[in-house]
Amino acid sequence: xxxxxxxxxxxxxxLDGEEATIGITxxxxxxxxxxxxxELPEKGSNVDKDGTAGVVESTKAASDVYTPVSGEVIDTNxxxxxxxxxxxxxxxxxxxxxxxKIKDKSEMGxxxxxxxxxxxxxxxxx
Amino acid sequence: MSIKKTSLNNLHIKYGAKLVEFAGxxxxxxxxxxxxxxxxxxRSHSGIFDVSHMGQLFISGGGxxxxxxxxxxxxxxxxxxxxxxxxxxxxxxxxxxxxxxIITKTSDGFLIILNAACKYNDYEVIKSKLDNQYxxxxxxxxxxxxxxxxxxxxxxxxxxxxxDSLKYMNGNNHVYKNxxxxxxxxxxxxxxxxxxxIKNSDAETFVENLIENGSKLIGLGARDTLRMEAGLCLxxxxxxxxxxxxxxxxxxxxxxxxxxxxxxxxxxxxxxxxSGVKKLRVGIKPxxxxxxxxxxxxxxxxxxxxxxxxxxxxxxSVEHPIAMxxxxxxxxTVNTKxxxxxxxxxxxxxxxxxxxxxxxxxxxxxNV
Numbered sequence: 001x002x003x004x005x006x007x008x009x010x011x012x013x014x015l016d017g018e019e020a021t022i023g024i025t026x027x028x029x030x031x032x033x034x035x036x037x038x039e040l041p042e043k044g045s046n047v048d049k050d051g052t053a054g055v056v057e058s059t060k061a062a063s064d065v066y067t068p069v070s071g072e073v074i075d076t077n078x079x080x081x082x083x084x085x086x087x088x089x090x091x092x093x094x095x096x097x098x099x100x101k102i103k104d105k106s107e108m109g110x111x112x113x114x115x116x117x118x119x120x121x122x123x124x125x126x
Numbered sequence: 127m128s129i130k131k132t133s134l135n136n137l138h139i140k141y142g143a144k145l146v147e148f149a150g151x152x153x154x155x156x157x158x159x160x161x162x163x164x165x166x167x168x169r170s171h172s173g174i175f176d177v178s179h180m181g182q183l184f185i186s187g188g189g190x191x192x193x194x195x196x197x198x199x200x201x202x203x204x205x206x207x208x209x210x211x212x213x214x215x216x217x218x219x220x221x222x223x224x225x226x227x228i229i230t231k232t233s234d235g236f237l238i239i240l241n242a243a244c245k246y247n248d249y250e251v252i253k254s255k256l257d258n259q260y261x262x263x264x265x266x267x268x269x270x271x272x273x274x275x276x277x278x279x280x281x282x283x284x285x286x287x288x289x290d291s292l293k294y295m296n297g298n299n300h301v302y303k304n305x306x307x308x309x310x311x312x313x314x315x316x317x318x319x320x321x322x323x324i325k326n327s328d329a330e331t332f333v334e335n336l337i338e339n340g341s342k343l344i345g346l347g348a349r350d351t352l353r354m355e356a357g358l359c360l361x362x363x364x365x366x367x368x369x370x371x372x373x374x375x376x377x378x379x380x381x382x383x384x385x386x387x388x389x390x391x392x393x394x395x396x397x398x399x400x401s402g403v404k405k406l407r408v409g410i411k412p413x414x415x416x417x418x419x420x421x422x423x424x425x426x427x428x429x430x431x432x433x434x435x436x437x438x439x440x441x442x443s444v445e446h447p448i449a450m451x452x453x454x455x456x457x458x459t460v461n462t463k464x465x466x467x468x469x470x471x472x473x474x475x476x477x478x479x480x481x482x483x484x485x486x487x488x489x490x491x492x493n494v
Contacts, residue, residue, distance in 0.1 A: 033160055033347070034162040036440035037415055037416065037417055057417050057440070059351055059439055060161070060347055061419075062417070
């Protein structure tokens with residue numbers, strides 16, 4: 001069974017064995033507004049927990065996308081680069097950002113559950 | 127200082143606005159539809175903009191007001207007919223722009239529409255330059271509503287019949303619910319449209335009437351993308367105290383008849399007319415989908431810094447990133463290749479013509 005966790009930077013991460021799929025939360029897209037640009041890490045590159053691993057831009061501003069865990073980038077989602085509005089439409093499913101081969105599963109421990117994240121999102125946006 | 131609210135604040139909340147502070151006012155950045163939909167609705171139908179935060183300065187009184195105002199503004203006010211409007215500037219002695227504004231000749235003086243962030247300072251500057259001879263009224267009992275888009279005239283005509291006969295950059299008195307409203311055919315979106323000056327107490331009902339007739343409230347976010355596509359400047363971003371109208375590529379707004387005459391900043395301007403300027407505002411189109419925002423540095427192909435971006439976004443109607451900024455004059459020719467430094471990388475771009483989106487103004491036609 002896959003496990004979904006959430007970061008304070010509003011990323012979600014789904015872990016299937018060694019493979020982690022990462023995207024931004026619906027709450028994040030609602031704060032950003034219409035997304036018009038997405039930049040993803042290079043396939044084959046290594047990213048470090050809490051480091052920058054991409055950029056999204058709305059009509060208003062640019063925001064960094066961070067990776068909640070360390071690992072090697074094994075896939076990126078070209079669909080959201082070609083049509084960034086897909087991120088607003090389906091942020092937590094088809095509009096994932098990148099997949100990592102996770103380096104250290106213990107890094108998942110510091111992340112939030114769905115309930116914890118929802119509470120966090122509600123408190124920080126109030 | 128506490129944050130101010132316009133007379134439409136409750137309406138903004140009712141229609142789901144996301145509110146932000148802008149120039150000391152609580153203003154809607156967007157409503158439920160979001161910036162892109164709001165932008166497109168304005169281009170295809172019509173949009174309502176609360177611009178009540180802007181200053182409405184009425185100047186009247188004896189003496190030679192027209193002549194005294196010409197000593198301040200570089201507009202040809204003597205030629206202005208009653209109810210006619212002109213785009214002009216309040217400059218400093220260095221020719222820098224303190225504010226960009228619209229002057230309209232009214233039956234008993236002039237109405238000047240000022241930017242929200244500049245209005246109180248403008249008032250003091252203008253008042254002191256007029257030696258307190260005239261009556262100045264920065265009227266905060268009035269709201270200002272812009273209605274913009276191809277359907278603006280039909281929508282407004284249903285609420286205030288007869289306003290569709292106004293010509294572009296002209297105004298007139300009309301009546302709404304037995305009260306006087308002043309309407310000009312103008313705007314800042316690149317679309318045909320109107321600006322309606324109306325009593326605060328009538329503003330909410332008036333806007334509801336516009337909505338009943340098919341228009342929608344549009345936030346400041348879309349106002350910004352619309353004006354950028356139309357190649358129009360935002361004071362504070364694209365214009366400031368260190369930039370002259372010539373450098374801002376707004377030479378068209380200084381009539382030839384005024385170049386040899388005196389006004390605040392005239393010496394610097396005259397000099398710039400004769401000898402040219404070092405930097406010039408240009409349109410910029412990035413080759414890729416990367417957006418270059420304000421303060422992005424601009425380089426030439428030899429990696430030398432040649433200027434900076436002052437406004438940049440994604441243009442929803444042109445479906446491409448767009449920007450404007452200032453470059454060294456020798457790089458201002460259309461199709462010059464430049465590079466924009468975004469997140470440490472040099473992104474290729476081209477100098478291009480403004481506007482990005484073709485204007486759709488009504489020029490002097492009546493009842494079309």
